[in-house]
Amino acid sequence: RRFFENFRNQVAPRTSPNFTLTITERLIVSQTEQRIAVVYRLQATYTNPTLSPLCEGQSQLVIKQSSQGFWYIESWQDFRRENPFTLSELKRLLIN
16 A cells, blocks of 8 residues: 555656556466466656656466455566566565
């Protein structure tokens, strides 16, 4: 929650972030577990000049369904592609 609040507060006024997420692979392990590989790209203009305007990478997620029927991310691994600034780095900077 803190990440999203800080992200919203750091985005420059009158600008709109652009987030693209593409699923590249999906493995249905069971009725209550899926493994998903994605590539992502986030472009945003921030009020803090130390934040990179481009964040991109690929992630592998394990998503599970709880006994109440809600889906949640059990694990998330983030990998660099060409750009060295990933969602994990952005989260690390904005979580404080």
